[in-house]
Amino acid sequence: MQKDTLCLGLLSLGPRSGYEIKQMFEGPLSDFYSLSFGTIYPTLNKLQSEKYVSCKQLSQSKKPDKKVYTITKKGKDLMKENLLGDASAYIRSGNFGDQIKSEFFLLLLFAKYLPKETLETVLNERVLFLQQKLEQFKYDGPVPSDLQALRNEKSITFIRGLATTLIESGLTYMEKNREKLN
Amino acid sequence: MQKDTLCLGLLSLGPRSGYEIKQMFEGPLSDFYSLSFGTIYPTLNKLQSEKYVSCKQLSQSKKPDKKVYTITKKGKDLMKENLLGDASAYIRSGNFGDQIKSEFFLLLLFAKYLPKETLETVLNERVLFLQQKLEQFKYDGPVPSDLQALRNEKSITFIRGLATTLIESGLTYMEKNREKLN
DNA sequence: GGTATCTATATCAGTTTGATATATATTATC
DNA sequence: GATAATATATATCAAACTGATATAGATACC
Incomplete structure (x- = not known):
């Protein structure tokens, strides 16, 4: 998805600063997508110069100033148009373009070159990691206010x-089949 | 994972050309990782100049010449060393560094901006796509000879x-819960 | 007073991709 | 039998993106 469309989409959930958009990528969206500051800030500047978003400089007590961006009518139109265009492209290609870079699977692929104890440790840590992820996704308590819009x-x-x-079926599989790696 | 380690790892399964390494990424590895020609060819050149791989120019009848790379003892040592180093890093960080860019999840996130029929089509196509993927992973028949090493x-x-x-649990979930998106 | 951390924006070198170029050979289409 | 399309094979590069770093005000804690 184009970075423009993505930033507009996140701004459609409410006005936000570049820093807050990054927090969405580092928090609730971290498992599905990510953009760096080096992409977010230039994108916001470009969107502003083309009137797809407006910007208000907010001076905050107790915190540095921030620039809060609000999506405009023009921006919302562009976003919808792009989403529709992207969706059709995915349908036509029969491929949803998911791009995965899994270090874990690569490590497993070359597992035979790892000392046995290292492999054991890696698998144990993976299980712990997935259990934590599971708790994260199941967590239903309060979240920071700027992330609430996503939650809703x-x-x-x-x-x-x-x-x-x-994650649950992955964990079950791993527990049942880990000896296949020996 | 470093591109060097990854190329060495794939060469450890048997001698291969750059083109054939790319085929592994486009075929059986496509769901877990990918490298482009622009990365593969320079990496192989670098590995060769540093004696981690050796290279034989093969003239083939009926096909263009190819450069077949073979991992050296020095290369295998480096690969093992790097794998072990990476593994420890993953354990220490508690994060296996999986990086996912899922266009499909982003599209769902902004589903409310899509016309209802478009969303229906997207979900139907996704189900078909996943069913094809499933067949692909279940397929147990013969594969091209240069991909057999991976299969083994x-x-x-x-x-x-x-x-x-x-994929199976994902499909079941989607069929049971797709009305939640309306 | 020192140091670590959080909020906030900005920039940039280095890496990677996606596209394009080049070349040969095979297969399909017309 | 000519032409187009596809497959094999390597190479290169502009454009995009990341990860790191710089800068700076404010709080927290010891």
């Missing part, structure tokens, strides 16, 4: 449920 | 089983 999205409920299901 | 790895059996399990 219906689609996030669907996605969190899916992630929970996937 | 014990770890690939484990990974294919895991992928199958994940």
Whole structure:
């Protein structure tokens, strides 16, 4: 997805600064997508210069100033147009373009070159890591106010449920089949 | 994982050309990792100049010449050393560094901006796509000879089983919960 | 007073991709 | 039998992106 569309989409959930957009990527979206500051800030500047977003400089007591961006009518139109265009492209290609770089799977692929104890440790840590992820996705308590908008999205409920299901079945599989790696 | 370690790892399964390494990424590895020609060819040149791999120019009848790279003892040592180093880093960080860019999840996140029929089509196509993926992972027939080495790895059996399990539970979830997106 | 951490924006070298170029050979189409 | 499309094979490069670093005000804690 184009970075422009993505930033506009996140701004459609409410006005936000570049820093707060980054927090969404580092928090609730971290398992699905990510953009760096080096992408976010130039994108916001470009979107502003083309009137897809407006910007208010906010001086905060107790914190540095921040620039809060708000999506404009023009921006919302562009976002919808791009989403529709992207969706059709995915349908036409029959491929949803998911791009995965899994260090863990690569490590498993070359597992035979690891000392046995190292492999054991890696698998144990992976299980612990997945259990933590599971807790994260299941967590239903309060979240920081600027992340609440994401939490309120219906689609996030669907996605969190899916992630929970996937991790649970992955964990079960790993526990049942880990001896296949020996 | 460093591109050097990864190329060495794939060459450890048998001598290969750059083109054939790319085929592994486009075929059986496509769901877990990918490197482009722009990365593969310079990496192989660098590895060769540093004696981690040796190279034989093969003239083939009926096909263009190819450069077949073979991992050296020095290369195998470096690979093992790097794998061990990486593994420890993952354990220490408690994060296996999986990086996912899922266009599909982003599209779902902004599903409310899509026309209802478009969303329906996207979800239907996704189900079809996942069913095809499932067939792919379950397929147990013959594969092209240069991909057979991968197929023979014990770890690939484990990974294919895991992928199958994940896709199956994902499909079940999607069929049961897709109305949550309306 | 020192140091660590958080909020906030900005920049940039280095890496990677996606596209393009080049070349040969095979297969399909017309 | 000519032409187009596809497959094999290597190489290169502009454009995009990341990860690191710089800068700076404010709080927290010891």
